[in-house]
Amino acid sequence: MNITPESLYKILFKYFRSLNWWPKDxxxxxxxxxxxxxxxxxxxxxxxxxxxxxxxxxxxxxxxxxxxxxxxxxxxxxxxxxxxxxxxxxxxxxxxxxxxxxxxxxxxxxxxxxxxxxxxxxxxxxxxxxxxxxxxxxxxxxxxxxGNHSIFVVDAYTKRLCKRLPMETKPEYYEIQDFFQKELSKIYKNNEISKIYNELHALIVIFAKTYCKTKPNCEDCPLKKFCKYASQLI
Ligand code: SF4
Known part of the structure; x- marks a missing residue:
């Protein structure tokens, strides 16, 4: 079963709530x-x-x-x-x-x-x-x-997630960015999209640090039911 960027966002947001990234003093x-x-x-x-x-x-x-x-x-x-x-x-x-x-x-x-x-x-x-x-x-x-501009940030954690989860994108920077932006902009309005990109990138980072590490901790992972990588580990 594929997972969409919207489902990813909703599951991670429900799990971790708002992270208020990026910190500023x-x-x-x-x-x-x-x-x-x-x-x-x-x-x-x-x-x-x-x-x-x-x-x-x-x-x-x-x-x-x-x-x-x-x-x-x-x-x-x-x-x-x-x-x-x-x-x-x-x-x-x-x-x-x-x-x-x-x-x-x-x-x-x-x-x-x-x-x-x-x-x-x-x-x-x-x-x-x-x-x-x-x-x-x-x-x-x-x-x-x-700058509060609407652009989705891709990092090594996002690439790792896109390799492990069944997502319809190649795990490369611009492919992932285009895929997330195209899919999320179908759901969210222009005036809320930068907030969604902001939250989702932060959620992916904390998720990858907590569960989807180099050696993943799949047991309690909230995305386990979607994951093709976890099923290969069994
Ligand atoms: S089940 Fe494991 S490999 Fe799959 S997303 Fe979760 S932590 Fe990563």
Whole structure:
């Protein structure tokens, strides 16, 4: 029996409820006058190839020094930035990427994220993808979680799920993205779709971390009855 993106969303939402992803420290941004959407952009770069708990350590370091801000990071010396984001690994590469994106936003948009995001989705996406170290997953996370644009984020967990569950898509980035977007937009209205993409990606991540791990924990899995992979394990 195939499972549709809508059923996947409904089952996971019933199981985990709303996850309110992506986390933003609104109190910090209110106090410092910085834009909370930049915290999402920073998180999207720093989370590449590392656990979120390491990203939290780096964000804490930046906040402690009151540096979680477009202009301040664009002006910060690389050595200090590397030191602060060290917990996330690949810190040489990530510091350069972070500074580069902050400089881009500062120089081209005067650090104004309304000017950056208030444009056609494809235009912003192309621009993000042209920046050093920004691939499809990072670009789409920024568009969805910082820009509130309607685009479904695909990551390694989503690909794994699409390999294990009977879904009518090849387990590749753009095939999965097109499939989820096409199916979900048949059900949900334009004004609610980015919220659905937002929730569903977060739900897939927590589900894959809890149950559908590399070595899956199928016993109590809420999707067990659909799963072709679980039946092969028996
Ligand atoms: S039954 Fe196992 S393999 Fe299938 S989705 Fe659940 S955890 Fe993953």
């Amino acid at each position: 609104l109190g910090y941004h209110k106090k410092t006058g910085s834009d909370p959407r930049f915290e999402v952009i920073v998180g999207a770069i720093l989370t590449q190839n590392t656990a979120w708990s390491n990203v939290e350590l780096a964000l804490e370091n930046l906040k402690r020094e009151k540096l979680l801000d477009i202009k301040l990071i664009s002006q910060l010396d690389l050595k200090s930035l590397k030191k602060m984001i060290r917990p996330t690994g690949y810190f040489n590469q990530k510091a350069t990427r972070l500074k580069n994106i902050a400089e881009h936003l500062e120089n081209k948009y005067s650090g104004n994220l309304d000017s950056f995001f208030d444009r056609n989705l494809n235009e912003i996406r192309e621009e993000l993808l042209s920046l050093n170290g920004v691939g499809p997953e990072t670009a789409d996370s920024i568009l969805l979680y910082a």
